[in-house]
Amino acid sequence: MWMDHPGWVLFGTWVAALFTLGIATFLxxxxxxxxxxxxxxxxISAGYWFVSYFWQTLLPKLGYPFYAGVKTVFVGPAEWGWLVLLIPGTLGMMMLLRLVPKAGWIARWPLAFIVGYTAGLRLITFLxxxxxxxxxxxxxxxxxxxESGQFLGWESFNILLVTVGTFAGLFYFFFxxxxxxxxxxxxxxxxxFLMITFGAAFGYTVMGRMSLLIGRLDFLLADWLHLIR
Amino acid sequence: MPSCWVNALVRCVIHALSPSVSVPRERARESRTLLRFFAPALLFLGLVAATVFAQAPNGGAAPRSVSDPQAADTKGDEGGSIMLRWTLSPDDSAGQVTGYEVFRAAKPDGPFKSVGFASRGSARFADGSTDDDSSYYYKIITTGPGGSTETAVIGPARSTAEWFNSNRANVLVIGLLISGAVLYYIASAKKGKKLFIRRIAGLEAVHDAIGRATEMGRPILYIPGIQDMDDVQTVAGVTILGYVARTIAEYDTKLEVPTSRSIVMSTARETIKAAFLSAGRPEKYSDDMVNYITDEQFGYVAAVDGIMVREKPATCFYMGAFFAEALIMAETGNSIGAIQIAGTAMPAQLPFFVAACDYTLIGEELFAASAYLSNEPRQLGSLKGQDVGKSIAMLAIAAGTALFTLNQILRAEWFASAGQWLKNLFIVN
Known part of the structure; x- marks a missing residue:
């Protein structure tokens, strides 16, 4: 492909590097x-996500199955399972009516549906x-x-700590x-217990962020400037 | 030449076994040299022979196949699974079986592909990768050191989804229990019973934060997380937004809500519109208060940071689900001197909010916030009902822990059985 041409790759690297530095000027x-x-x-990202949703969600989950279903009615043997797709299709159309000022209120119904089903579905998942x-x-x-009946001091202490922490945490969340x-x-x-946990999590996550920074510096110094290998 | 090696070997073995036998000195040196050469070889040959014989205790015969194999839909599930059962191979207990490999095909004549392995002693296997619209054929191959034997083709079998997943009956019971408690307390609250809710510091500060923005004549920035409306944290964030918007409408302060999902944008607009209406200020509402930025996480945070440094909001709210952008936004908000109130149930992001914000709603406090702020009987009753759920959890943990601990100390199986029974009530299949 033309995008694999070394000149384009070099151009892409320069664009990425300059944008990285451009965003970093915010510091x-x-x-x-x-x-x-x-x-x-x-x-660019908003456009990318629009295209991505269109090709990866709207068409494969609604457009193609709907078309295939309708086709069976005319070509045979007829299948009617696709009729269920009318529900999300209609809800989607109702959502788009927000663009029509006088019919904007209709968009509340699919929103109510989303919030309602989210609450029900997530209740079970969370439970x-x-x-x-x-x-x-x-x-x-x-x-x-x-197994030989010897008392395991540290292991017992650890479990006791976890149990006490669990109980104390639950007490805190009583409203x-x-x-x-x-x-x-x-x-x-x-x-x-919560604050100690947050402290440990803070250090752990900072380490993860450092690896992100190193990854970006690696791109700048190795892929762009070729200063390191 | 081989006979020469054999003679030498015999000589050195004799010498090794009979050190007292008198032999000439040269012959003895020759024997020691040969022994040094042949001993590792002999050891190696011995090990090889031992391994070969050990692998075939029954003389290398393949284990006998399983009997009465059956394949049928897994009962009481959500579909996508076929259960295979069989009677163990007669050679299973004799140690001549290593396991049972399950092969599957779409047609009786194949091609068959392996879908899993059941270890020795197992008489069933759940194939959890089936399509409910297709029929499948199976073969079970009994494998052992001496070879393998296979069953005839089993099937066809189809998986189906049941209306009721009996494996999760415990989830239903516990869900009903908690829902019952919620309904009971909602009914009590509606009848006028006063329900107490403890003070939540972060929410006490909401009024002050809005008042500060009003006095300074600067906007309020509200971020409802970066997830869609199918995340319950976003739902909680938008619910709190409703309360914040009503107060803002009363104070006549500027509000900005950048969103990263289009549906969140629509919901936030409806929520704010309703809040302004209930505050008696519908004319003050504008769709421009809520904007869609982008779904891209770091594109969104780049834009929000830009808004922060340009608009300099006096107050920033972060209520919802956050990921790596949490610290970037909270630090930028901190750098412009805004009062910041955050709330999330994302454990990895809470430490950043605790460090960079003035007030943080931790985990469930986010979900309790709307009840706390609104003081509505329905929401207060719901909160009280959730506390009943926590009480049940604490009692179960205390009882189970006590039973298992007593079993360890007293070595009485009864305690372990009772503890396991209790634990099984909460196992989710």
């Missing part, structure tokens, strides 16, 4: 170069993954022995109870 302050890069980035699976894994003995007295003290322990 100094807002400036015309950043505004230009921002506008290009937003415009399973965030509640039941967590609960199942939290049920374990806080005292551990190995219908004032955080006073014993309840309040346990909830405060929960806050400590």
């Amino acid at each position: 100094y302050k807002d400036n015309p170069v950043y505004k230009f890069c921002e506008a290009v980035f937003v415009g 399973q993954s965030n509640a039941m699976t967590q609960l199942q894994n939290s049920v374990q003995p806080v005292v551990r022995y190995n 219908s109870q004032e955080h006073k007295g014993v309840f309040g003290r346990v909830a405060r322990v929960g806050t400590w």
Whole structure:
């Protein structure tokens, strides 16, 4: 393909490198170069996502199956399963009526449908993954022995810590109870557990971000400037 | 030549076994040299022989095949799975079977492709990669050190989805229990029973933050996360936006809501419009308050950062689902001196919000916010009902942990059985 030509590859690398530096100028302050890069980035990505949704969602999930279904009616043997596609198709059309000022209110119905089904669907997902699976894994003995009956001190301590943290955290997330007295003290322990967890997560995520930075510097120094190999 | 090697070998073995036998000195040196040469070879040959014989304890015969193989739809599931059952090979317990490999084909005459392996002692296998509209044929191949034997073709079998997934009956029961508690407390609240909700610091600050923006004459920036409306955090974020917008309408402050999803944009516009209407200021509403930027995560954050440094909002709200852009936005907001209130249930992003924002709603506090802010009986009852769910969870953890711990200390199987029964109530298949 013409895009694989070395000249185009070089051109692409230069464009990417200059835009990287253009976005990085924001670290100094807002400036015309950043505004230009921002506008290009937003415009291209919005266009890209529009095309992506059209070809990867709208056509394969609605357009092609609908066309194939209608075709069976005329060519045979007739199948009627495609009729169910009229529901999302109609909802989509109703959503587009937002563009017509007098019929804009019709767009509220598909929105209500989306919010409603999200609430129902996610309730089950959350109940399973965030509640039941967590609960199942939290049920374990806080005292551990190995097969020869020897007490495993560190392992027991770790499990005890997790169990206490789980309880204290749950106390913190009780909303219908004032955080006073014993309840309040346990909830405060929960806050400590949360903050320690956040501290550890902060360090862990910063490490991940450093790898992103290194990846970008690697692009600039190796792919663009060829200063490192 | 070979006879010469054999003679030498015999000599050195005799010498090795009978060190007391008197032999001439040269002959003895020759024997030691030969022994050094042949000993590793002998060892190697011995190991090879041992391995070969060990692999075929029954003289190299292939294990006998499984009997009574059956393939049928997996009952009580959502489709996409066919269950295969069989009676174990008679050689299974004798250690002559390594496992059962399951092959599948779309036609009885093949071609058959492996879809999985059941280990020795297993008499069933769930093929979870089937299409409900297709028929499948199976073969079960019993493998062992001595070879393998296969069954006749089994099938056809089709997978179907049942209306009720019996494997998840426990989810239904627990869901009904929590929903029942929610409905009960909603009904109580509607009857006038006062339901207490504890103070949430981040939400107490919402009024002050809006007031500050009003006094400074600067806009309020509201980010409802970067996920679509099928994420419950976005739903929570847009719900809180409704309350914030109503207060903004009363204060007559400028509001900006850049969104990264078109449906969120539509929902946010409807929400704000309704909020302005309920505040008695419908004329103040404008579609320009809510804009779609782009679905691209970093394109979106680049634009939001630009808005922040140019418009200099006095208050920034981040309520919803966030990823790597969380820190970039919160740090930019911090750099312009805005009061920042964040709320998310994304564990990896919470630390950044805690570090860079003035107030952070942690996890479930985000979902509790709308009830807290609105003080509506329906939402308060719902919150109280959720607390009942948490109580059930805590009781179950306490009881299960106690039972398993007692089993470890007292070595009484009864405790382990009871604990396992309790644990099984929460296993999701």
